[in-house]
Amino acid sequence: MTDAVPPRPLTDWLRRAAPQVPVGDEPVLVERISGGHSNLTYRITDAAGGRWALRRPPTGMVLATAHDMSREWRFISALAPTPVPVAPPVAYCADPDVIGAEFYLMEFVDGDVLNDEEAGHRLPDGPARRTAGLHAVDVLADLHAVDPDAVGLGDLRRPGNYLERQLRRWHRQVHESAVPDLSAVDAAHAALVRRSAALAPPESRIAHGDYRLGNLAVGPDGRVRAVFDWELAAIGDPLADLGWLIASWGRPGDPVPATVSAPSLAPGYVDRDELVARYAERTGRDHPRLVADLDVYVAFARWRMACIGAGVYSRYAGGVMGADDSDAGASRLAAVQRQAEAALAALGS
Template sequence: MTARSTEIVAVPPEPLTHWLRTVVPQLPVGDGPVAVERISGGHSNLTYRITDAAGGRWALRRPPTGMVLATAHDMSREWRFISALAGTPVPVPPPVAFCADPEVIGAQFYLMEFVDGDVLGDEASGHRLAAGESRRTAGLDAVDVLADLHAVDPDAVGLGDLRRPGGYLDRQLRRWHRQVHESSVPDLSAVDTAHARLVERAAALPPSDVRIAHGDFRLGNLAVGPDGRVRAVFDWELAALGDPLADLGWLIASWGRPGDEVLPTISGPSLVDGYADRDELVARYVQRSGRDVEHLAFYVAFARWRSACIGAGVYSRYAGGVMGVQEADQGSARLEALQTQARAALAALDE
């Protein structure tokens, strides 16, 4: 099956167009069915560009078409977060409408305004910002947005009911440890050792205030303009009320720099010359948020360990042969990458 045919099945234009005309009549859909083009997504929630005959554009988010866990990919949850944050200093795509009826396109989905911007998701994309101040601005402005997110009072924006009993880190450590042991990874010794030490260290941390944690905050989930300023924050599927420093640790663990001896969790744009260094990002966050980052090494270790757990799930899909046509060494490369992050988590705990 071609990529184009997969897109049509995932978001069939005719029923979507009918829904738009019926439920969202304020949108100028025009004559004929809308055009549907997938613009991001792999094994996470999928994003599509929706274009009408007059050139109007929106973005649609829906779950993946396969391998969906029963408790994952809750589109109403994403919708709640962007709806709650609209009107705050956090730049989110303006929400348009939510569809709870899976019969329309085969799954729940929501529609938001389309935000023009560059999503810098890998090392090569780092060159798309012109060398100079815009590259440095991208990192610093991302941190400013993160601090703005963590300044939002969940109760004030109607998200207070999402609080859960117990500590955020405790829940995360239990959840990911359980999932990694459901994977096909043959050797989990480094993951387990890091987990035991993280549990021990987490118990000794000072209490954290409960804020909105994005869960995957990095340049690959932001749209930036040519000047490097953040225009929108996307991909809220892992968002929760939790420890804000977990977001900062995740950003720093993914923020690779030229010459690093330890690989970042994700091969991102900051590996290119001209982007801000990690110390600059941390200092900017402290300045903007006023938070104590004395224990940041723990949160970086936690981010690396969590990345290893996520990588175990990806490796399992390779090992199970459900990833489609792949290069022969992809599974082994994924396995080595997750072991590298587990070992890096242990090293970060020693800092």
């Protein structure tokens, strides 16, 4: 499917803006490799058989303030010279007339993206699975060690507390969705506002916003080769990233499902408490205090997943996802309620 990235206009643009990409008389080959509810990623194959990756916003209805391609581009460009592994940036296009939307091109990074339970079995059971969790935490610690001012992102700071801003933003956004019953979402929001007010003032660091194995490329040894999907990145509270990772890290026998279908449900992956201990060790944080505060961040992760799910449900309800997706829409609606209720439970409310 190339409607979202027409090959001929893209090829003409590459010839002008990215001379390092070999193009010939025929258009480059365009293949979608991920996406659907978030920004879309495409594999671009050039005239010499080289591979590149292109990111563009989703087609159809999207919620306000989402899918800012220039923001993604800024983060990967700023982080490329740091220890944080990102796909090297190539070129950015702000002109929506080229393919119908803004987009950017980056180098293609070979690696396995472990985005669900089935994918978790692709790594061989043994050291690689253990490494995948521990190295993911090491990379997260490296990200949180980056000084936003030193890499040119300091102007993205916003006044006030990060969690307070996030709670306001997502609460406003979820009330613009098509979800008919937001009572559980609202109750979890009120509890989070109360609990987050008692937290110590956070550091101001780069927060990825969706840090989990499903947004990382790992090698066969389990080591992270690249961090993808920077659309939710901000200058904010680093513990929000850790809470998001922990909420997504499902383990066999969990009484409450993870926020996503988790590769860590396969045998051989480390448990959540080891991830938290590793983060404390790598960042120098006080481990008991980190554990004591983390329930708020895990609850926030679950609540925010409910808000994100509301946006996805709205696309189903608006018919953007197709006329035959009523069952999927109902499933999305149930997931919104489930995550909001799980957030309340995590807070003891």
